[in-house]
Amino acid sequence: MPTIKQLPPEVVSKIAAGEVIERPASVLKELLENAADSGASRIIIDIERAGRQLIRVSDDGCGISAQDLELALARHATSKISSFEDLDSLSTFGFRGEALYSIGAVSRMAISSYQAGAAVAAQVFCEGGALARRSEAPPVPGTTVEVRDLFFNVPARAKFLKSDNTERSHLFRAAEECALANPHIAVQLRCDGAEIFSLPAVREGSQGLLSRVKTVLGADAARNLLFAEAAPLGMSAYFSRPGALPASRDLQFFFVNRRPVSSRLLQQALYRAYNEYRQQGRHPACAVWLQLKPSDFDVNIHPQKKDVRFANESAVFNLVRQTVESAIAAAMTPAAQAAAGTDAPSASGPVPAARGIFEQAGPPEQPAAPLAVSDNPVPPFASELPRQVYEHARMQSQEQPGQWDGCRYLGQALNTYLLFEVQDAGLVVLDQHAAQERLFFDSYLEQLRTGGKPPVQKLLLPYAVELPASMAARIEQWRGWLDSAGFELENLGSGHIAVHGVPSLFNFDEDSARSLLESLASVLGDPDKCSEDVRRNTLATMACKKAVKSREKLSPTEAVRLFRDIQKAPVKTCPHGRPVMAVISPQEMARLFSRSKAA
Ligand SMILES: Nc1ncnc2c1ncn2[C@@H]1O[C@H](COP(=O)(O)OP(=O)(O)OP(=O)(O)O)[C@@H](O)[C@H]1O
Numbered sequence: 011m012p013t014i015k016q017l018p019p020e021v022v023s024k025i026a027a028g029e030v031i032e033r034p035a036s037v038l039k040e041l042l043e044n045a046a047d048s049g050a051s052r053i054i055i056d057i058e059r060a061g062r063q064l065i066r067v068s069d070d071g072c073g074i075s076a077q078d079l080e081l082a083l084a085r086h087a088t089s090k091i092s093s094f095e096d097l098d099s100l101s102t103f104g105f106r107g108e109a110l111y112s113i114g115a116v117s118r119m120a121i122s123s124y125q126a127g128a129a130v131a132a133q134v135f136c137e138g139g140a141l142a143r144r145s146e147a148p149p150v151p152g153t154t155v156e157v158r159d160l161f162f163n164v165p166a167r168a169k170f171l172k173s174d175n176t177e178r179s180h181l182f183r184a185a186e187e188c189a190l191a192n193p194h195i196a197v198q199l200r201c202d203g204a205e206i207f208s209l210p211a212v213r214e215g216s217q218g219l220l221s222r223v224k225t226v227l228g229a230d231a232a233r234n235l236l237f238a239e240a241a242p243l244g245m246s247a248y249f250s251r252p253g254a255l256p257a258s259r260d261l262q263f264f265f266v267n268r269r270p271v272s273s274r275l276l277q278q279a280l281y282r283a284y285n286e287y288r289q290q291g292r293h294p295a296c297a298v299w300l301q302l303k304p305s306d307f308d309v310n311i312h313p314q315k316k317d318v319r320f321a322n323e324s325a326v327f328n329l330v331r332q333t334v335e336s337a338i339a340a341a342m343t344p345a346a347q348a349a350a351g352t353d354a355p356s357a358s359g360p361v362p363a364a365r366g367i368f369e370q371a372g373p374p375e376q377p378a379a380p381l382a383v384s385d386n387p388v389p390p391f392a393s394e395l396p397r398q399v400y401e402h403a404r405m406q407s408q409e410q411p412g413q414w415d416g417c418r419y420l421g422q423a424l425n426t427y428l429l430f431e432v433q434d435a436g437l438v439v440l441d442q443h444a445a446q447e448r449l450f451f452d453s454y455l456e457q458l459r460t461g462g463k464p465p466v467q468k469l470l471l472p473y474a475v476e477l478p479a480s481m482a483a484r485i486e487q488w489r490g491w492l493d494s495a496g497f498e499l500e501n502l503g504s505g506h507i508a509v510h511g512v513p514s515l516f517n518f519d520e521d522s523a524r525s526l527l528e529s530l531a532s533v534l535g536d537p538d539k540c541s542e543d544v545r546r547n548t549l550a551t552m553a554c555k556k557a558v559k560s561r562e563k564l565s566p567t568e569a570v571r572l573f574r575d576i577q578k579a580p581v582k583t584c585p586h587g588r589p590v591m592a593v594i595s596p597q598e599m600a601r602l603f604s605r606s607k608a609a
Pocket residue numbers: 040043044045048069071072073074082083087088089090103104105106107108109110111153
């Protein structure tokens with residue numbers, strides 16, 4: 011049995027630091043919280059090389075006295091609580107007294123600080139947890155913490171860092187959370203010398219807060235926001251108007267007493283409020299601030315203080331759900347929609363009210379298309395149909411369309427389903443959109459697989475997409491590869507992306523292109539760590555999902571072509587897994603009508 015021994019202090023500090031400091035964004039989060047706790051009115055953030063080289067946070071807060079500066083680096087040293095009971099009335103972000111200690115243990119850190127009116131200002135340097143040097147500093151009120159060479163002495167941790175773009179987007183998220191949590195503080199973020207945002211301080215409850223929300227959520231998501239609040243002490247929130255939900259789930263920010271938290275409970279309450287108003291693949295953007303009594307929740311669960319436990323979970327759940335739900339219900343009345351000008355179909359389209367199966371439908375908007383088959387060999391929508399699919403289909407349809415090989419086209423129902431009577435098989439119902447998606451998907455995948463760049467539809471007027479800086483950074487990471495897949499993008503900086511070209515196989519309008527980029531930003535990982543197959547499949551699936559449905563009515567010729575093509579497709583589900591067709595056998599039909607045997 012090996013003998014038991016006390017671990018050396020430097021090993022202890024590295025192990026402890028591992029819990030608090032996981033990546034550059036954890037450093038930034040801790041420094042920002044300290045700056046906010048110091049009563050600062052301005053915070054300036056500088057990042058270099060995705061935080062690996064430098065993370066610097068300067069504030070104009072209360073500062074640390076020269077004699078306390080070294081103590082600030084010690085473990086469990088804090089000015090924010092003095093007893094465990096203080097947690098019940100906590101009003102600061104920090105309380106554990108281990109952030110600076112942990113950062114110092116795994117980096118080269120310099121802190122300079124000055125308390126207004128003090129005789130001297132001091133600066134300390136710490137390297138891998140050891141105090142390296144101490145000197146005088148310029149008497150500028152406030153504190154500047156500079157963290158360089160993160161994980162220089164923990165190579166195993168450095169190895170697990172993701173690409174610069176991924177780390178950068180986490181860093182941006184930490185800065186965004188700080189900006190939303192502290193509207194009264196001016197926040198400036200610079201990355202590799204370029205300004206990412208500079209937000210003036212705003213009064214809470216003013217229009218200024220909305221402009222901050224817009225910067226963080228991106229102009230597109232922010233265009234369609236609802237606002238609701240509950241009780242003076244309780245909750246206030248901005249969240250997406252139904253019918254305008256972004257494709258990304260990254261635009262959700264929850265704060266409890268200003269502290270950014272990740273909470274399944276809060277997220278579920280939000281989704282429950284949207285219930286029937288949320289389409290698959292769409293996620294509400296939100297900034298939700300809860301204000302609770304400190305004794306009503308616990309953040310002392312994990313050293314990173316991101317998790318939160320509520321004393322009364324159902325009360326919090328109901329508060330969030332009901333507040334959001336009532337605002338949505340009020341916004342969805344016809345009068346409110348007309349006033350907001352949202353009755354025109356938007357990106358995701360207004361959510362249609364569910365209609366019972368026996369409710370009477372209104373009169374059809376157009377007379378149903380006659381079943382006569384056109385002689386015109388080029389279908390009227392040929393120009394809209396992706397060329398390759400059309401050519402392929404044309405070669406297949408030499409016989410009389412509408413009927414062949416014991417198969418008869420019966421017509422289109424509900425603008426979506428194509429009905430066929432097929433000898434021996436029975437009644438076949440084809441989901442037109444799912445089938446078209448399958449064919450576009452297979453075609454696109456084939457083009458990517460064969461190596462050449464798929465044909466690109468150049469846009470005369472580029473689509474303008476504005477994303478939060480963190481998402482734009484992720485798209486930028488993939489730009490080269492997306493170009494080879496037919497998406498011609500230009501990064502205009504500050505989250506603005508111009509789309510100059512899209513794969514011509516798909517039909518993208520501006521909203522669907524934007525929604526595709528949003529979803530890609532949330533699913534794409536590190537390009538270097540993902541196989542070519544995964545890249546292709548991800549992109550093809552998402553492109554297919556986001557492509558707008560070009561048309562609703564199909565002529566019998568087109569319907570038959572689609573049916574024949576889809577029978578040749580190797581997979582009989584759409585790219586997101588929905589079935590393409592359903593078959594009702596003669597036996598099943600007989601059973602439905604209580605007949606003893608099939609007709
Ligand atoms: N920017 C700052 N301005 C003023 N004082 C600061 C600043 N940063 C740190 N301090 C002081 O240094 C102490 C230690 O900071 P540290 O972040 O390690 O612990 P904490 O904030 O008290 O708790 P936690 O570990 O939960 O963050 C703080 O309690 C505070 O007194």
